[in-house]
Amino acid sequence: EKLGFKTPFFAFHPFLNKKLPIYIANFILMDYGSGAIFGCPAHDQRDLEFAKKYKLEIIPVVSSEKSKITNIKDQAYTNEGYNFNSDFLNGLSTHEAKKNIIQKFKEKKIGNLKIIYRLKDWGISRQRYWGCPIPIMYREDGKIILVPEKDLPVTLPKDIDFSKPGNPLENHPTWKYTKCPETGMKAIRETDTLDTFVDSSWYFLRFCSPQEKSKPFNIEEINYWMPVDQYIGGVEHAILHLLYSRFFTLTLQDEFKFKFSEPFENLFTQGMVCHPTFKTKTGKWIFPKDVIEKNNSFFLENNEEIIKGDSQAMSKSKKNIIDPDDIIKLYGSDAVRWFILSDSPPDRDIQWSDSGIQGAFKYIQKIWNTYEKIKVYENKDKNKIDNKLIKNTNNLIKEITDCIEKFHINVAVAKLYVFLNNINEEIDEQIISKEEIINVYKKYLIIISAFVPYIANECWEKITGKQDLTKQEWPKIDEALLRKDNFDVVIQVNGKKRAIINATNDESEENILSKSLAIKNIQVILDKKTITKKIFIKNKLLNIVTND
Numbered sequence: 001e002k003l004g005f006k007t008p009f010f011a012f013h014p015f016l017n018k019k020l021p022i023y024i025a026n027f028i029l030m031d032y033g034s035g036a037i038f039g040c041p042a043h044d045q046r047d048l049e050f051a052k053k054y055k056l057e058i059i060p061v062v063s064s065e066k067s068k069i070t071n072i073k074d075q076a077y078t079n080e081g082y083n084f085n086s087d088f089l090n091g092l093s094t095h096e097a098k099k100n101i102i103q104k105f106k107e108k109k110i111g112n113l114k115i116i117y118r119l120k121d122w123g124i125s126r127q128r129y130w131g132c133p134i135p136i137m138y139r140e141d142g143k144i145i146l147v148p149e150k151d152l153p154v155t156l157p158k159d160i161d162f163s164k165p166g167n168p169l170e171n172h173p174t175w176k177y178t179k180c181p182e183t184g185m186k187a188i189r190e191t192d193t194l195d196t197f198v199d200s201s202w203y204f205l206r207f208c209s210p211q212e213k214s215k216p217f218n219i220e221e222i223n224y225w226m227p228v229d230q231y232i233g234g235v236e237h238a239i240l241h242l243l244y245s246r247f248f249t250l251t252l253q254d255e256f257k258f259k260f261s262e263p264f265e266n267l268f269t270q271g272m273v274c275h276p277t278f279k280t281k282t283g284k285w286i287f288p289k290d291v292i293e294k295n296n297s298f299f300l301e302n303n304e305e306i307i308k309g310d311s312q313a314m315s316k317s318k319k320n321i322i323d324p325d326d327i328i329k330l331y332g333s334d335a336v337r338w339f340i341l342s343d344s345p346p347d348r349d350i351q352w353s354d355s356g357i358q359g360a361f362k363y364i365q366k367i368w369n370t371y372e373k374i375k376v377y378e379n380k381d382k383n384k385i386d387n388k389l390i391k392n393t394n395n396l397i398k399e400i401t402d403c404i405e406k407f408h409i410n411v412a413v414a415k416l417y418v419f420l421n422n423i424n425e426e427i428d429e430q431i432i433s434k435e436e437i438i439n440v441y442k443k444y445l446i447i448i449s450a451f452v453p454y455i456a457n458e459c460w461e462k463i464t465g466k467q468d469l470t471k472q473e474w475p476k477i478d479e480a481l482l483r484k485d486n487f488d489v490v491i492q493v494n495g496k497k498r499a500i501i502n503a504t505n506d507e508s509e510e511n512i513l514s515k516s517l518a519i520k521n522i523q524v525i526l527d528k529k530t531i532t533k534k535i536f537i538k539n540k541l542l543n544i545v546t547n548d
Contacts, residue, residue, distance in 0.1 A: 002027050002050045014110055015087065025050060033116050041076070042069075048076040061085045062094060124195045127167040129160055131193030137178060140186045148181055154189070167191055201244040202252070204228055204263060223259045231264040236313075238269045268407055271349040273340065275320040277309035285319040289326075311351055322352060334452035335361040341451060342413040364455050366420060367448070371459045373427050374441055377434050384433045389426055392419065393440050394481040400447050401477070409451075416448055438463060443475045487539040491516045493525050494545055509536040516542060 003026045010019040027046055028037055041051035042060040051058050063069045064081045080094040088104075089097045105111035125134065133154040135147035147154055157175040164171050169191040176189045202216075208225040209217040233241070242264070249263040278286040278298060291306055292299050298306040314321045327336055339360035343350040396419050403412035423441060426432045432440075441463065449456035449469055460469040484505055489512055491499040499522060501515050513534065516522050526546065533545035 002046065002053060004050060004054055006054070014108065015104070021056075023050075023054070032118075032120075042072045043076050043078055045076045045078065048072065059085055124198065125192035126195050127170070127192055129156065129162070129168040129193070131196050132198050133169075133193055134190040136190040137180065137187040138190070139180050139183070145180060145182075145187070151181065169193070197241065197244045200241065201248040204245075205249075205252070219256055219258070222256075226258065227260045227262055228264045230266045230268065232268045232270065235269040235271060238267075242267070268347065270346045271344070272313035273352055274311045274349050275314050275322065275352045276311045277318050277320045278306050279309065280304060280306060285317070287319045288322065313349065314352070327357065331357055331361045332364065332454065334454045335364050338363060338413070338452050341409050342417075344410055346407055346409050363417065363420075364452060366424075367452070367455050367459060370420060370424060370427075370441065371462055373424070374434070374437060374463065377427055377430075377437060379430045379432070379434055384431065385436055386426060386432045389422065389432060389440060390436075391481050392422060393443055394478050397443065397447065397475045398477050398482060401474070404450065413451065416444075416451070419444065445469065446472050446475055484539075489539065490541045491519075491522065492541065492543040493522065495543060498522055498525060503539070506538060509534065509542065512536070512542050513544075516544065 004023040005025075007022045007024060009022045011022055012018075013020055023039075027050070028035070039047045039051065039056070040061075041047040041056065041058045043062055048058065050056070058072050060069050060072055060077065062077060062081045062083055064077075064079065068084055069077050083089040083092050083094070083097045086092075086097070089100060092100060102111075102113050133156060135152060135154050137145050137147060139145055157169075157172055160168050160172065162168055169175060169189075176191050178187050178189055179185065180187045205217050205222055205226070208221045212218050212221075231242075245263050249258075250261060252258070253261050275288060278288060278291050280286065280300075286300070286306055290300060292301065298308050300306060312318065312320060324336065335357060339357045340350060342360065343356055396415060399415055400412045403409065403415070423437070423444065426437060426440075442460070445456045445460050445463075446469065449460075453470075457467070457469045461467050487503055487505065489501045489503045489507075490497055491501055491512075499516065499519050501512060503512055503515075517526070522544075526544070529546040529548050531544055532547050535541070535543040535545065
């Protein structure tokens, strides 16, 4: 509750001939800024609630561009806008008004611009079991002492009881009771623990020296491995975890003089898996598996009607989750992985759907069925080679490599869908030797193992008789095969597209122009006109410019 005490003092408005009452209020922070504020009840919700309680004047001074808000009732207008009821500031935007008023203060020599950062004390202790014990003891004579370095780390007790309310360490019968190593006096351990971000904010440094036992890390190894080339994490960690990590790294850099300051060179944050929410009319969240759909309405098994909400990031608290164990038992982990990768770009949220996972499962089956078809394929003519498939395979290696490097994973998935269809067409039409189709399929398995490793390894073992797919090198790209033989060249007249010509690689401007002039549509457009200029971009475009 907002409480205030009206003092007998007044403040004089610096620009208006007006006295302003001074209140002492319990919601103004003494340690923030100057500890005193200029109340603006029409445009600050806390000030509005205070003003209404103590019957203070509420004067709107900022409104949206569309209309002036002249009466503030229960909700303060907190957006930016344009000033009114503000004397010389009338008509100015909020931003312009701020600049103008600062200048007026300077001219009257009664104030100046000052930036006050919103920094507050950072409490990092937690009243819970899971976390780093804080190495502090409280001696019986009242002194607070540090646990000696030789006694570190302080370990957590394993015989903990979570059934009692409150801090489990505080409730432990023996753990907190100890003795001062210097005096032998009785002491009590600090039972708060550090927040777990104290653990997770520098793990990448420890990874560089996993065998180091005498200290957290080896500086030479840190300088060799760090900084992290690519950090991939959930968007929910994009602010706090990375902020803590930078804080720890920069602080340690001051102490140990690393050859780097920033811990991560590149950041990629993947989206969240989303699902519609369901709850009862009383607000109780319901698991999707417990919901029955009837005629576009939703019910529980006992016929209680359920309200379907918006699709949101899967959350245990809202129960809009799909049990991964159930899905994996039904479809396998490859299908789950394939669906998640194929549905949308990895930096965006994806919508979970039963039809999507079923479609992914069908593709996994098709990978296996393709092996079955190759196994019984009978065309043993080694001379039957399809150059188009060989080029397509080489292009696939190049495209998937680029997609992975650029995190265009869903694009890679789409290309792999098409390529598996191409392999099956070759098998069905028997236009390639068995040796060559096996060679193409093996390259395909190496590539797709990055996305669906289990089915890829299974098929590899079947077709090669070896369990060594994970030891295979990524297929090499033949740069010579990447060269296209034909291109579609756009023909324009005065900048307008009029035709498309299929041309050979590096075909000359003269040949393209000759072919263009043979097209009837182009002939009609150019009738009785003079060509004044030609703009030619090899393998892409020819623009014919005329005098009209």
